[in-house]
Amino acid sequence: MSQIHLQVNNLSKDFGGLRAVNNVSFEVNGPELIGMIGPNGAGKTTLTNLLDGALIPSGGTIYLNGKRIDGIKPYQVARAGLGRTFQVTRSFRRMTVMENLLVPGMALHTTASRKAQEKKAWEVLEFLTFEHLANEYARSLSGGQQKLLELGRLLMLDPDIIILDEPFAGVHPKLMEKIYEYITTVNARGKAFILISHDMDTIFTLSKRLLVLNFGSLIADGTPDEVRQDPTVIEAYLGEEDEEYGTAMPVVDVHQLVEEEGDAS
Amino acid sequence: MTGKIILWILGVAGLVVLALLPLAYDIFPFLPPGLLNDYTLHVLIVGFYYAILASSWSLLMGYAGQFSFAHMAFASMGAYASGMLGMFLGTSPLTGIIAGTLLAGFFGLIIGLLVLRLRSTYLALFTIAFAEIFRLGVNAEKDYTGGGNGLQMDALFPNGVDLGFYQFDSVNKIPPYYVMFFLMIILIGLMVWLAGTRFGLFLKSIREDEEAAAALGVNVVRYKVLVFVITSMIAGLVGAVRGHYITIISPNDMVILWMSLVITMAVLGGIENLIAAGIGGIVVFIMLEFLRADFATTTVMTVTLTILLSIGLYQLVMVVARRSGRVMKNIHKTLAVAGAFVVALGVSAAIASPLTTLISYTYYDFSGSLLPETIDMSDWRLVIFGLILMLTLRFSQNGLLYPIIQRVSRTGKLSDTVAKRDAARAMAEAEA
Amino acid sequence: MHASPLLQTFNTGPALLILLWVIFWAVVGGVVTPRVYRRKDLDASSATLYGAVAGAGTGPILPVYLWVKTPELNWRWIVVPSALTLAMLIWAFAVYDPNNLCVNNGGYVISQISNGLLVGVLYGLIALGLTLIFSILGIVSFAHGQFYMIGGYVAFFVVDDVFGLNLNPLLGLLAAGLVTMAIGIVFERLLLRPMHLGQIERPSEYAILVTFGLAFFLTYTVQATIGTNPRKLTPYFPIDTVTIGPVSMPPSRVIGAAIGLVVLAILYWFLNYTWRGKALRAVSQDKQAAAVVGINPLTMNTLAFGMGAMLAGIAGAALVQVFTWAPNVGDVASARSFVVIVLGGMGSLIGAMVGGLVIGVVEALGVGCFPDVSRALAYQQVFGLVIFAIVLLLKPTGLFGREL
């Protein structure tokens, strides 16, 4: 497999007068596991939408493995090797779990037989320990199971870079473990991850590198330790002394998180 | 024997019966006369036509989630294209039908591209606008389309059909019967096949969530436009064939009533299953024709009243039950339905006759027409279908036929699934 | 094919040139402007539309200004160019058909416009209920025209002497309102409420289909019980034709419009000065917040649907003395109401009235100015429908609609 390389140059996005993403540049080299944090409204979801082609940037360029992907359609971006989940779960509710998995499989391999894709889907189901649900409608799955199903669909798409928008929001600790495992396993198989989360514990332990967004700008990019010391980050979050981390860390309001669950991104 | 096999046998048997129907007297000379005549064949031909329309509308609506009120307009467009080509250039029906199909497909492409951004209500409104503009335009451009007087079209086989051993003249119903019958099999077969391929899979994913589908690599634009093109072409094709069969078309073929009927057919059959929708088309059309004839008015009144009353009673029972804080199990509900039905039937049977007299009196008195013996059912049958449409939507969103098909086809599988689920549960418990 | 000899008197060539000029600059403006804005890192979301209108209205002048100065694109940059575009199109039309009454007879135009406005009030009145329903329930009722039709019939039977009732027109209006409101409330309770309780799988499709089913049911119930014979009522009040200068307005329409304005005033009072009315407005603005302060949204849904149906019924009662009545008048009324509320902006009451006026004028001018008189009337609805389709495609929120 060729080397994974994502390059984002001076990416911007305006909504009317509001600059939601401002001159963001960064690179992803190889199968990195990157965390992305930032207060509510910092522009994380917007950045994801820009990378995935759902939004057209107001300025800047994006290259994935040498191919320019800004300004092309989301489905082309997906085929070029960038997959994402949504902040609010978006499974195909009136399709079975198997059909949900087949969609990306068949979309990616335009000549593949359904049989071959089904075989692959069974492997994914096994990985998710979901075999018994194959013929259930997605709408009859629990919220957590639907989240896993979304991750399963990404496995079928098999992208180089996977962006997960708040995978841990509203998730039971047990399922959290499972998602955690998913991320580390798939990462070990050579996929890069960009992980958006407000769950500081998890994101600081899981990722090797952190991107911090604030008011649309990238204010820090470095290892968790570097970011923790970074004065701009400390200032941006206006955090108080946090016992666990020693320095200022954002205080995440649980109620806010719960409320956010219902929000459309 | 699993349910799937039963369904297959039923389906094939049904098709064989339909295929042999015109030859019934040749095969079974002992059948009583009058069972099969031109009228019966006509009803079936038009029934097949509606089956194709209902089925293709379901592909658009049930599979792709694209709400369109323009389906009849596309059918008429195919017919007008063929009719006008025949009239002004003297082309043969076959050429005309092909041209009509292509024209409908072309407009389907344009509409499909235009409405990419519109969803549900807005899409429904836009397609109504398109259909109405087309209908009013045809109505207005009398010089070209014949306007409200309609457009004369050649017979499907202007010179009849010569099989060597047997000749059919141009007005014989048997050739069009087979044309429409095989069109139905081929077109619905084609759509069922398409629905089973990646095409159908992608359409469903687009219906469920466009953005998510796109993020997973589905070329949303292509499939949305494609489904418009395909269904418009199918509508245009059968519209043109029907035009040549009836030999006269008019803007009245496009009034909202016919679109309502196609929708009713698809909904009653089940919009998520193309075959169920198709069967819905045939059945509803046959029932409509059946009800048109001098069907005993009282019976119809009884049926209508029974439906209305049983629903009212059922709702009443439920409300009372809820007020008194009682938990209704499924068995109670079933009992309530049955009870409501029996009571309603009794009451309706008792009052239907006097009510009929009253209605027929008022009806003819108001409209000032002559006083025949029975009510003209041509309006009441539509009332009944309007009612059934609303009730089906409310109480059985997947239609009346599709749930039955689903249940039958699952009979063999059910135990299998249950066993699997139990095994999984056991495993999960063991883990914990 | 069967070209009428009249066709020879039209100056097709020069008119086509003007049209091509307009189209050319519209395309240039529409294509180039967003690129310029994007190049300069500015918000280009509405640049296509604004650029196209600027080009259509002013040729190269305004587009070049936009490219050089790239001002922030707000309503200022579209109102004047739209008017100029309209002027260009009128000019093209005048060149094309110089003998048209609309081109060489100002009085005729004024009388067409005022009659259009008069009918427009009535169109607005019909559509009011539909937009009210949309603003509260978030659905478009496809049975709206049927309530209008039924209202008309109820008033007819109350006021006319078929039944020997011969009652006061005001009672006719009242009866029409009550009957349609009752039907609306029953329907909402039985078939729409389950949707809001989450008992229905695909709510938006369901709403369309079930109201459509209701339309079907009501149309044919009426047709089956009272037949298709057209009926017409004499004007409610014996007044003379109103004549102002070149404009003469038939009494029935003046009465209809007057009723419409009174109903509008009452509705305004209801929405602004009664608790229920304010509650309705609260729900239309923010369902959750309204629920928090103790307004039951389900009750409001029923009320809104009942009122919407009632407004349609009263509109029917007001118009049964203007138009000939048959069970299918509902279809046309529905279609026209869709046009009106989409143009005005779905959910906006003011929008419905303004949309009604615009459509009234458009239809009057369309019919009055159509070059071929023999087909003009057949196209009456098409003029509105074309505008409708364009609005749906370019700006689904209409003139006064909120961004969804």
Ligand SMILES: Nc1ncnc2c1ncn2[C@@H]1O[C@H](COP(=O)(O)OP(=O)(O)OP(=O)(O)O)[C@@H](O)[C@H]1O
């Ligand atoms: N389609 C849009 N139109 C206008 N403004 C938008 C749009 N989408 C996002 N915004 C604005 O852009 C800003 C960034 O939003 P975004 O959703 O990217 O934040 P986020 O970092 O994902 O926040 P959260 O942590 O709450 O998910 C917000 O101020 C938001 O209001």
Ligand SMILES: [Mg+2]
């Ligand atoms: Mg977000």
